[in-house]
Amino acid sequence: MNLFRSEEHLERWLLYFQTAGDYVMTVAEWATVFSASIFRRRLEPDYLASSPAYLEDYRRALKAMGKALPAPDRFLSAVMFTDIVESTKHTARLGDAEWRRRLERHNEVVRTQLERFGGREIKQTGDGFLSAFDSPAKAIQCAVATCHEVSNLDLQVRAGIHLGECEALGDDLGGIAVHIGARIGALAAPNEVLVSGTVKDAVTGSGIDFKHRGTHELRGVPGVWELYAVAG
Amino acid sequence: MTSENMTQRAFTTILEHFVATGRAPHYTELSDLLGIGVQEAREVQRTAVEASPIAGCWMAHDTDHIESWAPFSNIPTHYLISVDGIQRWYGQCGMEALAVRWLFPSQEVVVETRCLDCGDTIRVRTRDEETLEVDPESAVGYMPSPFARSRAGSGAFN
Numbered sequence: 001m002n003l004f005r006s007e008e009h010l011e012r013w014l015l016y017f018q019t020a021g022d023y024v025m026t027v028a029e030w031a032t033v034f035s036a037s038i039f040r041r042r043l044e045p046d047y048l049a050s051s052p053a054y055l056e057d058y059r060r061a062l063k064a065m066g067k068a069l070p071a072p073d074r075f076l077s078a079v080m081f082t083d084i085v086e087s088t089k090h091t092a093r094l095g096d097a098e099w100r101r102r103l104e105r106h107n108e109v110v111r112t113q114l115e116r117f118g119g120r121e122i123k124q125t126g127d128g129f130l131s132a133f134d135s136p137a138k139a140i141q142c143a144v145a146t147c148h149e150v151s152n153l154d155l156q157v158r159a160g161i162h163l164g165e166c167e168a169l170g171d172d173l174g175g176i177a178v179h180i181g182a183r184i185g186a187l188a189a190p191n192e193v194l195v196s197g198t199v200k201d202a203v204t205g206s207g208i209d210f211k212h213r214g215t216h217e218l219r220g221v222p223g224v225w226e227l228y229a230v231a232g
Numbered sequence: 233m234t235s236e237n238m239t240q241r242a243f244t245t246i247l248e249h250f251v252a253t254g255r256a257p258h259y260t261e262l263s264d265l266l267g268i269g270v271q272e273a274r275e276v277q278r279t280a281v282e283a284s285p286i287a288g289c290w291m292a293h294d295t296d297h298i299e300s301w302a303p304f305s306n307i308p309t310h311y312l313i314s315v316d317g318i319q320r321w322y323g324q325c326g327m328e329a330l331a332v333r334w335l336f337p338s339q340e341v342v343v344e345t346r347c348l349d350c351g352d353t354i355r356v357r358t359r360d361e362e363t364l365e366v367d368p369e370s371a372v373g374y375m376p377s378p379f380a381r382s383r384a385g386s387g388a389f390n
Contacts, residue, residue, distance in 0.1 A: 001373070003372070006371065034330045048239060048243055
């Protein structure tokens with residue numbers, strides 16, 4: 001994201017790097033686009049929770065400048081968030097070196113289970129993982145197995161799963177479905193696999209049982225959500 | 233697990249520290265600022281990175297040091313930012329430099345940089361909503377994709 005003295009200068013630079021210039025505007029126009037809420041409200045106390053809505057504002061600002069947005073590469077995916085419970089307490093209890101070893105073993109366990117159930121590691125999120133699956137049932141099986149295997153390390157994880165359309169952002173995943181998955185994961189109890197009603201409905205007939213865990217509002221996500229814990 | 237509230241507090245505190253000093257707090261300083269333990273602060277800054285939209289914040293590779301926290305950079309870039317005549321800040325990139333003004337209400341924010349083609353100076357002067365001056369007036373901005381990750385490392389995009 002660079003500035004040039006004129007379009008002529010930019011064209012020379014693009015030629016040198018053999019790339020294309022799809023998003024080119026005058027500085028004044030960019031200044032208008034960068035007035036969108038996502039840039040303007042960074043010090044608001046609920047900025048992170050509001051960022052999905054603010055991103056839409058950014059899209060609108062670009063559209064208003066006549067910039068056709070690239071059609072996002074969207075696909076249906078089950079997103080799974082896992083996270084170690086009370087990792088800070090473990091760090092204090094075990095000390096940095098031992099905690100690092102324990103964390104590495106935890107990471108190995110998660111990756112082994114992802115491979116076993118056909119999951120794709122998207123990224124690590126602090127002391128957890130965001131992963132994606134083609135099959136929501138496989139995601140549930142992976143989460144259950146991960147909870148079980150990690151308990152052998154004297155650790156507990158919580159897991160949240162949602163099924164929805166995601167956007168490919170390079171190697172990362174984006175879109176509201178990912179936010180929903182993260183919010184559900186945060187609500188899960190230790191050793192619990194918590195899923196959205198969408199996931200529950202999608203795996204009907206799989207033999208997986210669920211226990212209703214109530215209706216919840218998920219911060220920054222419209223509507224109310226029925227959540228279910230995997231029972232067996 | 234870091235609570236959402238603590239993640240938000242860490243995100244805001246780091247940004248406020250940038251505004252006040254021109255640099256990111258180290259996690260040991262963040263610990264003081266948030267009133268939490270040092271290891272918890274180290275952890276929460278990572279959680280805040282992951283929660284930041286449009287991949288706007290990141291750490292230096294394989295370290296616990298903040299490298300960039302949009303719209304600022306914690307390492308010097310060619311986007312020099314002055315507020316009311318004092319140059320203390322660096323912009324993460326050319327576009328984010330234009331968003332710095334929202335963090336300094338009612339103050340004049342000047343972005344000075346160099347054209348990547350010819351190396352000559354480009355200067356943008358703003359205050360709140362107003363773009364007071366663009367020198368030269370013909371200056372343009374380019375980004376490869378408005379929603380892509382913009383991490384450092386690609387010579388073409390930095």
